[in-house]
Amino acid sequence: MDKRQHELVLPNKDLPFKLFLFEGGDGNYIRERHWHRSVEIFAVTEGEIRFFRGGERTILKAGELLLINSNEVHSVMAPTPNTTIVLQIPLGTFEGYFTEERYIRFAPTKGADDEALMTVLKKLYRTYQAGEEGYLLKVLSDYYRLLYILVTEYREKAVDKEEVNRNKKLNRLAKITDYLRDHYQQELSLEKVAQIFGYSPTYLSHMFRESIDISYKMYLQEIRLEYALGDLEKGELTLSEIADKHGFASGKSFAKVFKRRYGILPSEYRKK
Known part of the structure; x- marks a missing residue:
């Protein structure tokens, strides 16, 4: 059955974003089709996980990352154990960079460096986990470096009107599905x-x-x-x-x- 759910993403209490290890790390895991308004990055450091989005299947292996855009319907499967860092960035973070209608889309472009993005994300996670004196300042420094890379190397500037309209509909629907989850x-x-x-x-x-x-x-x-x-x-x-x-x-x-x-x-x- 093809079910899709809107997922409400809340930041970590001490951060303006959500950072965690993927909950399917033990394997034998399936997260059905869902979407959220945050921009999400999956970075696999051990093992592999599988994604389904837009009719396409992607196998993400150790050392690789995947960007999930706001309101992009996707599902995740992890049949075997893995270690995957997940970063979820609230859409409002990109205020001032929206193409239109609170729409922004990221995709690898010519010159985009996944390895650089992966390095910053792993460093950010290690610093946060260590929790040493001044760690929040260092975490935020790496976080803004990551945002800079996204905006300058991954942001798509061409607007697909059909995609923008679909995004608007999912934004409206997300308010309703949030209400359903609360009540x-x-x-x-x-x-x-x-x-x-x-x-x-x-x-x-x-x-x-x-x-x-x-x-x-x-x-x-x-x-x-x-x-x-x-x-x-x-x-x-x-x-x-x-x-x-x-x-x-x-x-x-x-x-x-x-x-x-x-x-x-x-x-x-x-x-x-």
Whole structure:
């Protein structure tokens, strides 16, 4: 099933960006199709990970990095262990460099040096992890060096009107999907959410179908499943309690949606 989710990216508490090791480092990991408004860089130092975006598959090996643009729908798979540094840069960081409509896109251009970008990112991460006196100043120094490289060597200046329009639609939709994630435990009918955002139910339904190729109802169920799965794995709540906590109409409804998504019942999943 082709599901796409908007991911809300929050910076580290002491930094204006988010820096961490990829959560799929142990392998046997799949992150379904999603998007976020931040610009994201994956830098593999050990092993490999695989990306799917725009119908293309990319295998990223040790020593290689990949840029994910704002609102670029992608999925990630890591079948084997790896060590990957991830940097997520808030879109607002590039204020003043937008081409138009808060749109900016990065891609390797002639003369762009991935190795230089990789070196700065690894250095930035090592400094942050060491946490020695004055480390934040050094981290920010490397961070701004990285931003300079992106803006001067990777920023695309030619504007694709179709891409800009798609970006605008995903920006609008992201506000709605953020709301769904914040209130997913509540009753959230299509009509209610459409009214909150000033759309007709028909138009809101069309937004989901056209922009991310999934129905409103299915998208909301995927959010609820994502959170319910965490409680299912903890094993502290009954299936009925999990269903009630995460907005499902009943335990039976939860089981039906879960089996359609994962191929087995929640009770079977918990036993495994």
